[in-house]
Amino acid sequence: xxxxxxxxxxWRAKSRPIVAERDAALDALILKAHARDDRAALxxxxxxxxxxxxxxxxxxxxxxYAYIFALELGHASQAGxxxxxxxxxxx
Amino acid sequence: xxxxxxxxxxxxxxxxxxQATGLANAHYIDPAVFAEESEAVLKATxxxxxVGADVPNPGDAKPxxxxxxxLLLIRDKDGALRVFENICRHRGMQLVHEAKTIEGALRCPxxxxxxxxxxxxxxxxxxxxxxQNTHPSIVKEDLGLNEVRSHVWRDVVFINISGDAPDFTEVxxxxxxxxxxxDGPLHHxxxxxxxxxELTANYKLAVxxxxxxxxxxxxxxxxxxYSRLEDHYNIVEYGKFSGQGTLVYRQxxxxxxxxxxxxxxxxxxxxxEGAEYITVYPNVLLGVQRDHAFAIVLEPKAHDKTVExxxxxxxxxxxxxxxxxxxxxxxxxxxxxxxxxxxGMQSGRHAPTFDGGRFSPVMDEPTHxxxxxxxxxxxxxxx
Numbered sequence: 001x002x003x004x005x006x007x008x009x010x011w012r013a014k015s016r017p018i019v020a021e022r023d024a025a026l027d028a029l030i031l032k033a034h035a036r037d038d039r040a041a042l043x044x045x046x047x048x049x050x051x052x053x054x055x056x057x058x059x060x061x062x063x064x065y066a067y068i069f070a071l072e073l074g075h076a077s078q079a080g081x082x083x084x085x086x087x088x089x090x091x
Numbered sequence: 092x093x094x095x096x097x098x099x100x101x102x103x104x105x106x107x108x109x110q111a112t113g114l115a116n117a118h119y120i121d122p123a124v125f126a127e128e129s130e131a132v133l134k135a136t137x138x139x140x141x142v143g144a145d146v147p148n149p150g151d152a153k154p155x156x157x158x159x160x161x162l163l164l165i166r167d168k169d170g171a172l173r174v175f176e177n178i179c180r181h182r183g184m185q186l187v188h189e190a191k192t193i194e195g196a197l198r199c200p201x202x203x204x205x206x207x208x209x210x211x212x213x214x215x216x217x218x219x220x221x222x223q224n225t226h227p228s229i230v231k232e233d234l235g236l237n238e239v240r241s242h243v244w245r246d247v248v249f250i251n252i253s254g255d256a257p258d259f260t261e262v263x264x265x266x267x268x269x270x271x272x273x274d275g276p277l278h279h280x281x282x283x284x285x286x287x288x289e290l291t292a293n294y295k296l297a298v299x300x301x302x303x304x305x306x307x308x309x310x311x312x313x314x315x316x317y318s319r320l321e322d323h324y325n326i327v328e329y330g331k332f333s334g335q336g337t338l339v340y341r342q343x344x345x346x347x348x349x350x351x352x353x354x355x356x357x358x359x360x361x362x363x364e365g366a367e368y369i370t371v372y373p374n375v376l377l378g379v380q381r382d383h384a385f386a387i388v389l390e391p392k393a394h395d396k397t398v399e400x401x402x403x404x405x406x407x408x409x410x411x412x413x414x415x416x417x418x419x420x421x422x423x424x425x426x427x428x429x430x431x432x433x434x435g436m437q438s439g440r441h442a443p444t445f446d447g448g449r450f451s452p453v454m455d456e457p458t459h460x461x462x463x464x465x466x467x468x469x470x471x472x473x474x
Contacts, residue, residue, distance in 0.1 A: 064217060064222055065216075068214060068216050070195070071198070071213060075195065085224060
């Protein structure tokens with residue numbers, strides 16, 4: 001079983017409360033998915049987190065998780081996730 | 092460097108069967124000698140590790156400890172069997188902890204480096220910093236899983252840890268040719284056709300007992316009614332393999348008296364009532380008969396601990412479970428009858444004046460053949 005990883009999605013919490021609320025909800029979903037070792041959900045949720053990221057570094061950070069879990073599962077999204085990382089020179 | 096144990100005398104073992112003594116007690120009771128012997132015998136040759144039926148489907152992976160080494164038996168996505176060291180090339184973390192099916196990639200549970208089922212390093216997350224999954228010093232092509240040399244014959248997975256033994260097909264050419272009539276597909280009977288027996292004994296004693304028919308009338312009296320001692324013959328190929336054969340094998344019958352299992356195809360008449368039981372040195376016991384076969388992989392857990400992994404095979408995948416279950420039970424009874432002998436010889440090896448014993452030149456040559464082979468491997472190792 002994969003271990004939950006402490007992830008803080010809401011790094012903009014003080015200045016943008018609406019976004020922070022949304023990010024906190026996603027953060028909670030990710031931790032729950034880790035707790036039940038639901039790797040397909042982790043692929044989806046980390047991809048969402050990447051889509052919401054406002055910097056390339058944050059996007060690639062989350063994309064990496066999504067890609068690794070997709071890779072482990074043989075998930076259909078792995079090629080697309082890898083392509084995004086490759087496009088940023090990260091994979 | 093000084094050795095922390097006394098080297099045994101193996102010259103007396105390598106005499107003719109009339110003159111030879113068996114391997115010295117230390118080869119059975121001394122952990123230091125067992126360690127030397129493991130290098131010379133179990134690691135330097137082709138040792139049995141497992142069977143293909145342990146990982147029947149692509150992606151199936153099974154961690155196995157062999158002589159303390161963490162290994163991983165895996166059937167890759169194309170169906171080929173492979174054996175790897177079961178560790179990540181990053182920090183040496185054990186990759187797989189329990190048998191499972193790898194759906195996509197092998198992910199290390201520590202830092203999530205990922206490997207394909209063929210052992211290729213696929214991804215190294217965050218290796219160059221957060222979200223940066225490459226680094227110039229981490230060359231994936233150089234960091235695939237360390238593969239252990241392996242060869243599959245009769246569904247048994249053999250490994251050569253040292254990596255420098257001659258090819259399996261070269262080492263065992265005579266045996267492969269001898270049993271070439273049985274080269275057709277083998278179908279493992281499944282969960283009802285496998286069992287394990289734990290022995291408080293050195294694995295060599297299980298080999299020694301398996302090789303010869305001398306003990307059959309005494310230890311397996313149930314066989315006497317149709318499989319008498321004089322119906323058996325020795326199989327002895329010095330430097331290669333040994334075992335025994337019978338001339339009066341009878342097919343396994345179903346309740347109604349008909350043959351319970353189909354024959355292996357295209358067998359010559361020799362096998363109508365013939366069967367052979369041979370040890371593939373150092374630790375695999377095989378049997379072939381017209382209607383089923385078996386493989387026993389001896390797992391050497393320690394100098395005085397062995398697990399027998401027993402597997403039954405058929406010519407067809409369509410055999411009746413009821414018949415398989417009875418067949419398995421009967422073989423289990425036979426192999427269980429051998430346990431007290433093997434464990435008794437292990438206890439006997441603590442007798443300080445026992446010199447390894449003598450061999451009957453007529454009845455024990457298969458056993459002497461095995462001792463001679465072991466001694467030869469040790470001599471080669473000592474140089």
